[in-house]
Amino acid sequence: MKKALLFVLIASLVVTGLFAQGAKEQAVKSEKEIVILVKSMGNAFFDAVFKGSQEAAAELGGIKTTYMGPPQATAEGQIEIIETLIAQRVAGIAISANDADALIPVTKKAMAAGIKVISFDSGINVGGRIVDLLPSNAELIGRQQIQLAAELTGSKGDVAVLSASAQATNQNLWINWMKEEIKDAKYANMKLVEVVYGDDAPDKSYREAVSLMQKYPNLKAIICPTTVGLLATAQAVKDAGKAGIVEVTGLGLPSEMKGYILDGTCRQMALWNPIDLGYTSTYILNGLIDGTVKGTAGESIPAGRMDSMKVEKDGIIYMGYPYVFNKDNVEQFTF
Amino acid sequence: MPEHAPSSLLKKALERRELTLMLLLVVLLVPITIRSPQFLSAENINRILNDMAILSIVAIGMFYVILSNGIDLSVGSIIAFTGMACGMINESHPSVSPLVLLLVGMLIGLLMGLLNGVLVAYGKIPPIITTLGTVNIYRGLTFVLSKGTWVTAHEMTPSYIGFPRTTFLGISYLLWIAFVVIAVFYYFSRFTRTGREVYAIGGNPTAAKFVGVNENRVRVVVFLISGTLCGLAGALWTARYASAVNEMATGFEMQAVAACVLGGVNFSGGAGGIIGVVLGTLFLGVVTNALPVVYLSVFWQTLVQGLIILIALALNTLSDQRKSAKLLAQRRG
Numbered sequence: 001m002k003k004a005l006l007f008v009l010i011a012s013l014v015v016t017g018l019f020a021q022g023a024k025e026q027a028v029k030s031e032k033e034i035v036i037l038v039k040s041m042g043n044a045f046f047d048a049v050f051k052g053s054q055e056a057a058a059e060l061g062g063i064k065t066t067y068m069g070p071p072q073a074t075a076e077g078q079i080e081i082i083e084t085l086i087a088q089r090v091a092g093i094a095i096s097a098n099d100a101d102a103l104i105p106v107t108k109k110a111m112a113a114g115i116k117v118i119s120f121d122s123g124i125n126v127g128g129r130i131v132d133l134l135p136s137n138a139e140l141i142g143r144q145q146i147q148l149a150a151e152l153t154g155s156k157g158d159v160a161v162l163s164a165s166a167q168a169t170n171q172n173l174w175i176n177w178m179k180e181e182i183k184d185a186k187y188a189n190m191k192l193v194e195v196v197y198g199d200d201a202p203d204k205s206y207r208e209a210v211s212l213m214q215k216y217p218n219l220k221a222i223i224c225p226t227t228v229g230l231l232a233t234a235q236a237v238k239d240a241g242k243a244g245i246v247e248v249t250g251l252g253l254p255s256e257m258k259g260y261i262l263d264g265t266c267r268q269m270a271l272w273n274p275i276d277l278g279y280t281s282t283y284i285l286n287g288l289i290d291g292t293v294k295g296t297a298g299e300s301i302p303a304g305r306m307d308s309m310k311v312e313k314d315g316i317i318y319m320g321y322p323y324v325f326n327k328d329n330v331e332q333f334t335f
Numbered sequence: 336m337p338e339h340a341p342s343s344l345l346k347k348a349l350e351r352r353e354l355t356l357m358l359l360l361v362v363l364l365v366p367i368t369i370r371s372p373q374f375l376s377a378e379n380i381n382r383i384l385n386d387m388a389i390l391s392i393v394a395i396g397m398f399y400v401i402l403s404n405g406i407d408l409s410v411g412s413i414i415a416f417t418g419m420a421c422g423m424i425n426e427s428h429p430s431v432s433p434l435v436l437l438l439v440g441m442l443i444g445l446l447m448g449l450l451n452g453v454l455v456a457y458g459k460i461p462p463i464i465t466t467l468g469t470v471n472i473y474r475g476l477t478f479v480l481s482k483g484t485w486v487t488a489h490e491m492t493p494s495y496i497g498f499p500r501t502t503f504l505g506i507s508y509l510l511w512i513a514f515v516v517i518a519v520f521y522y523f524s525r526f527t528r529t530g531r532e533v534y535a536i537g538g539n540p541t542a543a544k545f546v547g548v549n550e551n552r553v554r555v556v557v558f559l560i561s562g563t564l565c566g567l568a569g570a571l572w573t574a575r576y577a578s579a580v581n582e583m584a585t586g587f588e589m590q591a592v593a594a595c596v597l598g599g600v601n602f603s604g605g606a607g608g609i610i611g612v613v614l615g616t617l618f619l620g621v622v623t624n625a626l627p628v629v630y631l632s633v634f635w636q637t638l639v640q641g642l643i644i645l646i647a648l649a650l651n652t653l654s655d656q657r658k659s660a661k662l663l664a665q666r667r668g
Contacts, residue, residue, distance in 0.1 A: 040483075042482055042483070043483075044484075166633065166634065194633075195633070196627065196633055197633055200582070201582070201583070201585070202576040202578050202580055202583060203572075203576055203583075203584075206576055207386060207623065207624065207627070208627060210382065211624070211627035211628050212627075214371075214373065214379070214628050215371070215627070215628045215630070228578075228580065231487060231488070231577070231578050232576060232578070234488075235488060235576065235577040235578075239500065255487075256485060256487040256578075257487075258487075258489045259487065259488040259489025259490075260488065260489075262489070
């Protein structure tokens with residue numbers, strides 16, 4: 001008899017506990033819970049993305065953003081996390097994917113469970129997300145590189161490009177748009193003399209940069225659309241005592257280029273601003289969760305201070321021109 | 336055995352591959368200078384020498400390993416690890432002087448070389464297999480150490496970055512260090528017992544053992560030399576390129592091997608000299624620095640570089656064969 005009573009007592013305790021747990025979860029769910037899922041933890045670029053997401057969450061209100069990522073940049077690690085998030089029934093996930101295809105089955109499962117999934121920075125292919133937010137597009141990036149060089153040189157003299165490897169897809173696309181932009185009449189006195197490749201190796205990039213200065217006495221600027229090349233070129237120009245004579249610009253991480261930007265070797269350069277990426281992703285997720293937008297092509301999604309984002313074919317969104325870093329703003333960025 | 340007494344050094348050196356290589360260098364310089372006259376300017380020669388200083392240090396280490404009939408594929412990874420370590424120490428402890436950093440680099444390199452050497456000598460694992468393993472282990476350790484991040488110019492001290500650039504008598508510290516390394520190992524090869532034992536082990540290990548050469552000790556020593564020199568190179572590399580990147584010096588082992596082989600070092604051990612290695616390095620330096628300035632399309636450069644090296648090697652080998660044929664004929668006659 002005593003035993004039976006004890007059993008009932010324990011059982012009821014357990015059941016009450018479970019209910020209490022359920023009620024608590026319910027309470028949390030009234031606040032929209034979203035997750036910024038990144039390639040791996042410990043990367044300053046993604047830390048900045050999350051900062052942007054927090055900024056947007058604070059503006060929007062009623063939304064809670066969490067930062068997650070596998071310890072190593074693997075698709076498996078991300079899949080595991082997404083499975084857990086499905087079980088937790090979060091409202092939305094923004095993913096920078098380690099593999100454009102491998103995540104599709106699990107993100108499909110998440111979307112079937114009612115979770116809004118978008119990708120940013122490193123996209124998931126069509127079918128595995130609602131929209132894919134890209135920081136910029138090849139045309140904007142390429143054209144802006146020439147504009148930056150023109151501003152530095154007064155649109156005069158020889159300009160060369162020092163790229164990553166000869167078959168780097170992104171860089172080649174950007175360089176094609178540079179060649180397109182420089183055809184404009186306003187660059188009549190500016191000539192793109194050569195494209196060389198530093199293979200993203202500091203020593204080879206350094207050597208190529210020195211060769212460019214030797215080969216073209218009228219060289220006024222070197223554009224490096226890759227951060228390793230940009231670092232090596234800045235050092236080579238500095239070592240040659242040609243800072244201010246040969247301008248250096250390109251795409252680079254502000255934390256790494258800070259020294260050269262502050263000492264004037266590289267007076268300005270561009271890169272997508274990860275804070276803006278996180279900010280915009282959060283606005284897009286918020287709209288999708290509220291159901292005010294669907295993410296269909298042609299739609300405009302409001303995105304706070306970033307104005308509105310236009311959804312292109314296949315659910316792709318281009319955020320805009322890369323952000324320009326110079327000595328006045330570079331110290332604010334930690335990525 | 337193409338070995339010789341120190342006394343007839345000059346005469347012998349000129350008879351050997353070194354001369355062929357020197358001639359080839361001149362032949363190569365003619366069209367380059369015609370296309371790009373500033374190539375032979377003092378400033379540019381200084382630049383090429385500086386550019387090749389690190390490779391010459393690493394190639395000398397590689398020379399001893401090849402001389403003992405081995406190969407060290409881990410050099411690039413040792414450079415990366417030591418370079419990263421020195422960069423990170425410089426970032427976290429800016430008060431540590433560049434000279435201490437060089438010593439730290441050499442010490443780390445020595446330990447990495449020691450592991451290679453012990454595995455080869457006492458583990459009886461062939462050098463190519465051992466270093467094929469450690470090349471990945473050391474590169475992996477670099478990533479573990481840095482957690483994937485970089486050290487860049489503004490995180491390092493001006494004294495460290497400036498160190499290889501500082502000049503004494505118009506010559507950079509980087510070059511001075513290379514000169515000292517060349518001189519020390521020239522002496523080591525020719526006039527020390529251990530130096531001669533490396534030749535013996537590589538040339539005829541059985542005979543060497545009979546005359547009392549401790550084979551295991553020599554095998555450890557060659558990897559110690561290679562590791563230590565790579566450590567020195569790593570510390571200099573980070574300062575010279577003002578950045579420590581995880582992928583740095585990837586594939587550098589091939590350049591070091593190429594410099595040795597071009598310099599007439601016998602790939603199966605036992606023959607070769609420091610002067611040859613230095614000339615081989617110089618030859619590579621001229622080729623890699625000249626091609627980008629002679630208005631040759633970048634897509635052709637790699638191919639042309641390979642062709643020039645192959646032709647140089649073929650000519651080298653040919654002159655060697657003719658010499659031994661002559662020698663054989665003399666003996667018969």
